[in-house]
Amino acid sequence: MKDTIRRLKVLFKAAAGKEFLVKSDLICAKERFGSDYGGWDVATTSIDRNSIVYSFGVGEDASFDTALIEKFGLAIHAFDPTPKAIEWVKRQGFGDRFVMHEYGVASFDGAASFHPPENPDYVSHTLLECSSTKEQAISVPVKRLCTIMKELGHNHIDILKMDIEGAEYDVIEDVGKSGIRPWQILVEFHHRFSGVGINKTEEAIERIKCMGYRLFSVSVTNQEFCFIRNSS
Numbered sequence: 001m002k003d004t005i006r007r008l009k010v011l012f013k014a015a016a017g018k019e020f021l022v023k024s025d026l027i028c029a030k031e032r033f034g035s036d037y038g039g040w041d042v043a044t045t046s047i048d049r050n051s052i053v054y055s056f057g058v059g060e061d062a063s064f065d066t067a068l069i070e071k072f073g074l075a076i077h078a079f080d081p082t083p084k085a086i087e088w089v090k091r092q093g094f095g096d097r098f099v100m101h102e103y104g105v106a107s108f109d110g111a112a113s114f115h116p117p118e119n120p121d122y123v124s125h126t127l128l129e130c131s132s133t134k135e136q137a138i139s140v141p142v143k144r145l146c147t148i149m150k151e152l153g154h155n156h157i158d159i160l161k162m163d164i165e166g167a168e169y170d171v172i173e174d175v176g177k178s179g180i181r182p183w184q185i186l187v188e189f190h191h192r193f194s195g196v197g198i199n200k201t202e203e204a205i206e207r208i209k210c211m212g213y214r215l216f217s218v219s220v221t222n223q224e225f226c227f228i229r230n231s232s
């Protein structure tokens with residue numbers, strides 16, 4: 001029932017021109033990992049304990065990461081520069097296979113202004129300028145994906161998950177230019193954010209497909225999109 005209501009909301013927004021509809025263009029073996037809020041679909045073929053997983057945007061829900069660790073025995077490289085998220089992770093005792101990096105991903109190396117949410121009970125900050133919380137913005141370290149891979153000694157990524165509150169558009173463009181091609185890209189798009197809009201998400205999806213990917217899963221909320229590299 002909950003999924004039906006969510007889907008109806010998407011359909012109503014699409015009819016009003018505030019949302020868009022897109023269908024998966026590939027059927028493959030997949031499995032959902034994580035909670036209702038923080039879960040993602042993963043194409044399970046070729047995923048094992050040696051797979052390299054980058055999980056950008058932890059917040060206070062690492063159910064996706066811990067489910068992958070439990071299923072495959074792999075290591076998760078998790079990234080989040082949000083002070084509240086960092087403190088939350090420290091209290092969880094996730095173990096050695098959950099490797100936390102206290103910085104974010106962006107289209108540049110350096111420091112970025114991180115704007116907190118309007119509701120102080122929420123954890124997710126954004127690199128997008130937010131006039132209502134501009135005075136509370138903090139400076140956080142960010143790195144390009146290619147920089148991170150070089151520093152961690154990785155020459156490939158099996159799963160790249162990004163829930164990075166609007167920064168995904170610039171990161172996707174940078175990934176395309178750098179030539180990095182993860183086996184799977186799982187990304188939450190934030191076209192619902194003020195000043196972003198559905199056109200930007202449509203362009204990002206097309207950019208990913210032009211990089212050689214096919215869409216194998218779309219969430220009922222029309223926010224989480226899962227791509228896999230075309231092997232043909």
